Amino acid sequence: MGIVIIGGGAMGRAMYDGWINAGVPENSIAVADLNADLCCGSADFLLRDTGQSKMVVLAVKPQYVASVLEAHAQLLNPGDIVTSVAAGVRLTTLNGLVSDTVVVARAMPNLAVALNSGTIGIAIANGVSEAMVQNLTSVYDKLGKSFCIDEQQIDSFTAIAGSGPAYFFQFVEHLAANCAHLDIHQDIADSIVTQVMVGAAAMLADTDLPGASELRNRVTSQEGTTEAGLKSLEANGVLSQLVKNCLIDARERARELSEIEYRHG
Incomplete structure (x- = not known):
C-alpha cells in the first residue's frame, strides 16, 4: 500500500x-x-x-x-x-x-x-x-x-498515550535530579536512571504476567528497600490521586481543544 x-x-x-x-x-x-x-x-x-x-x-x-x-x-x-x-x-x-x-x-x-x-x-x-x-x-x-x-x-486516549511519554519523562527527570541527595553525581545519574527505565520497560513488554503489579510484587521484598520506597510513594494514596488528576485534567484539556478546533474548522 x-x-x-x-x-x-x-x-x-x-x-x-x-x-x-x-x-x-x-x-x-x-x-x-x-x-x-x-x-x-x-x-x-x-x-x-x-x-x-x-x-x-x-x-x-x-x-x-x-x-x-x-x-x-x-x-x-x-x-x-x-x-x-x-x-x-x-x-x-x-x-x-x-x-x-x-x-x-x-x-x-x-x-x-x-x-x-x-x-x-x-x-x-x-x-x-x-x-x-x-x-x-x-x-x-x-x-x-x-x-x-x-x-x-x-480525548481519553490522547491523555493517556499522546501525553503519556511526557509523564514518564518527568518522573525520570525527578528521579535523576534527586540522585544528588544520595551522593550520585549528575553526570552519571541520568544514564543510571535511563537504563533502569529501559530495563523495566523491556521486562514489562516481555512478561506474560498480568500487568505491572505482579512485576512490582516480584521486585519488592518484604521489609526491603523497595518496599520502603514504595510506601513513601503511596503514602495516603497521594500518588494514585495525582495520577488520576493528571489524566482527568489532560483529557478535559483535550476535549476543550477538540471543541475549539471543531468550531474553527
Whole structure:
C-alpha cells in the first residue's frame, strides 16, 4: 500500500521515519508539504496503476483539513483510506469531505512512532469492512502497536498515550535530579536512571504476567528497600490521586481543544 503523508511537521516526519524503518520502500511513501524542505520520499507510485489502494495521512492543522482534501481530491480513488491525525476533526466531517467510496479514520499516534515503538489509537467510521480494518491496523502496527477505539474515546486516549511519554519523562527527570541527595553525581545519574527505565520497560513488554503489579510484587521484598520506597510513594494514596488528576485534567484539556478546533474548522 502506498502512503502519502500531507504535512511534514514533527508528527508527519515521525510517521515517515517509522514506516521507513519498518521497511516501507522509499518509492512507496512520500511526505508532501508546502515547505519544500520538509518533503521527502517519492510519490511516483501515484503515477503507476498498481490496482492497490493507498493511504493518505492528514498531518496538518485542523483548520487546513478541508482545503487539503479539496486540493488533493484527484488523488483519491475508491478503496483508498484517509486517516487524519488532526485534533477535533470528526469522522462525520471527514466523511462529508470525501467520496463515500473512500474509507476515513482518525489516528492518534505519539512521537515514539519514529522508533517503531508508538502507541496509536484508531477510530474508524461505521460500515467499514473487517478486511479493511485489518489492512489499516496492519499498516499502523508497523509504527508500534495500534488500538481500535470508539471516536468518543479519542480525548481519553490522547491523555493517556499522546501525553503519556511526557509523564514518564518527568518522573525520570525527578528521579535523576534527586540522585544528588544520595551522593550520585549528575553526570552519571541520568544514564543510571535511563537504563533502569529501559530495563523495566523491556521486562514489562516481555512478561506474560498480568500487568505491572505482579512485576512490582516480584521486585519488592518484604521489609526491603523497595518496599520502603514504595510506601513513601503511596503514602495516603497521594500518588494514585495525582495520577488520576493528571489524566482527568489532560483529557478535559483535550476535549476543550477538540471543541475549539471543531468550531474553527
